[in-house]
Amino acid sequence: MRSFIVGLDPGEGSRLARLSSAIGFPIGVLPSLEVLGAELTRPGAGRALVLLADPSLTREASRLAAAHGEAAFVVVLADTIHPDDYKALVRTGAGEWVQWGSCDVELPEVVRRFATPIHGGTGGSIVTFAPSKGGVGNTSLVAEVGVLLSGQKAAGGLAAARIAVLDLNFQGGTLADTLAIEPRFDLAEIAGRPERLDEQLTEVFSSRYADKLDVFAPPPRPVMLDDIAPNLIFTFLDTIGPRYDLVLVDLPSPALGWTETLIDGSDAVVVTGIATVPGLRRLCDRLSQLDGLSGPARCLAVVNQAETDLMGRFVRRAEVDRLLGGRDNILVRRDCASMEMAANAGQPLMETAPDGRLGRDIRRVAKWIEAVAARPARLAKESAA
Ligand SMILES: Nc1ncnc2c1ncn2[C@@H]1O[C@H](COP(=O)(O)OP(=O)(O)OP(=O)(O)O)[C@@H](O)[C@H]1O
Ligand SMILES: [Mg+2]
Structure with a gap:
């Protein structure tokens, strides 16, 4: 901005x-x-x-x-x-x-x-994935949800949606690897000159994963975080906002000066964590921090890599319910074999094993986002009618 x-x-x-x-x-x-x-x-x-x-x-x-x-x-x-x-x-x-x-x-x-909402009501929804710590699977979940929602046929509220996935891990983002695309989101190139951002440049920054899915992923070269001024990020979101029905943002785990403002300006936030005892503690801490913000309107806690028993039931379901009771939450199981198979195939899990149990867990996260994202679009249509 x-x-x-x-x-x-x-x-x-x-x-x-x-x-x-x-x-x-x-x-x-x-x-x-x-x-x-x-x-x-x-x-x-x-x-x-x-x-x-x-x-x-x-x-x-x-x-x-x-x-x-x-x-x-x-x-x-x-x-x-x-x-x-x-x-x-x-x-x-x-x-x-x-x-x-x-x-x-x-x-x-x-x-x-x-800055709230960032897109000034003119674009689609912004849903930000905020990890409660490093390595919880934030990038994997953003990528899988993006692929899932962009690929689905006229089903729910987001039928035929145009979706962007935006990796803001400027130091070592892995979204490009996860989706096997060439990263082109080189925001540092225009450091200090947000006025250079226009439609044409955002086109250059994007990599097309599929017909309805554009990916903005930073190239793997060292970037000084000071080069990425917050107003550059907000101006970028403003510029791409009108082109998409839904923008999914992959936030880095360290809190930076702009991350809370970005979360505040999003339509919804998905806070990701893991199901170990310290992992759940970190997740609860992060959720309480976000309670102090004025927005976003909707918040989902996702407990990823959760252990299951032989029947496929979540082992720590009761503990998660006790800790997160009253909050929207979804557990996503740990399935290293399926994740590894997808990684080795250079494809997301939604392509290699969409109907497995892990795929079904992720589908529930996507459904929650779809419901949140469909709402502003529907309201906009109703008020235009
Ligand atoms: N449900 C799952 N079951 C098994 N492995 C998983 C699951 N989710 C993610 N992983 C694996 O965990 C590792 C870390 O995932 P990912 O890179 O998505 O995490 P992240 O939170 O984005 O990490 P970072 O802090 O480095 O950005 C990857 O190897 C990924 O394949
Ligand atoms: Mg990541």
Whole structure:
């Protein structure tokens, strides 16, 4: 996401730029509203956060928010604002007032609201897979669900859906290997220049797995995490959002500055973990952390690699129920032989053994996502009718 300041003396400017960078939105200073207008109307440039920091521009704020509400959120930074100006600004639904004295606390809060939902209601659903620790099978589950939902015939709410799977493990992502595609998502190439992101470039970044499934997977070369600014990721999601009915995101396990904002802006989050005692503890901890966020609306806990008995029943079912009782949760069995067979064939399990027991467990995760993702699409259709 891009962000701009208009009208500021250099001292306040550097304070605001520092604050904005700390929450992941490096800022550009623009000399006038005319230049800003040109930036906001540039085709395909994505949404922008606008900070108006000159008292003489306060009156302009509501006009700006009303005119560019689709593409921008306007924040007036001022110690006071006339009540009429404030009402007009808030009524646009695309603006807010923040006082200098409290901007360290309030600005991050406003930015988080602005980033929710990331796709501004214009695209499909974003479902983020968040691992509670490393190696739990997050990437495998994202890949299998993507293949499953993109391949199914006119069944449920997502019939004929266009799906994107997005690997945000910039240091050592394995999605490309799992789906045996050539990774092309080289976001570091445009580090610091989110304005270069347009339809054409996102096309170059994508690898087609199947007719309805595009994969964005980073190439296996060392990337400095500082090169991947959060606004680059959010701008990218904004750009691809309208092209897909569903975007599945594979998050890395270390918490980075932008991961909570991304989860908050998603339509649903799938928190993945494993069924060992420490694994379940980590899963519960991660779920409690997410309870503190304002969104997303729906959350599913997936306990992967769960042990089963000879009859195929989950050995720790009762313990999982006790720990996760009241939360949506699905257990997915451990089946190393099937996973290995798929890996050696260079294919996802949904191609090699879709009807096995592990395949059926994963199908339940896909069904949950399908129900969540179908909802916004259906609502959009109803309101358009
Ligand atoms: N249900 C399962 N049964 C058996 N093996 C599994 C299962 N799910 C995943 N695996 C295996 O576990 C390993 C780790 O899976 P994966 O790479 O998907 O995890 P991850 O959470 O994405 O890891 P990372 O933290 O490295 O990104 C892989 O070898 C995968 O084949
Ligand atoms: Mg992974």
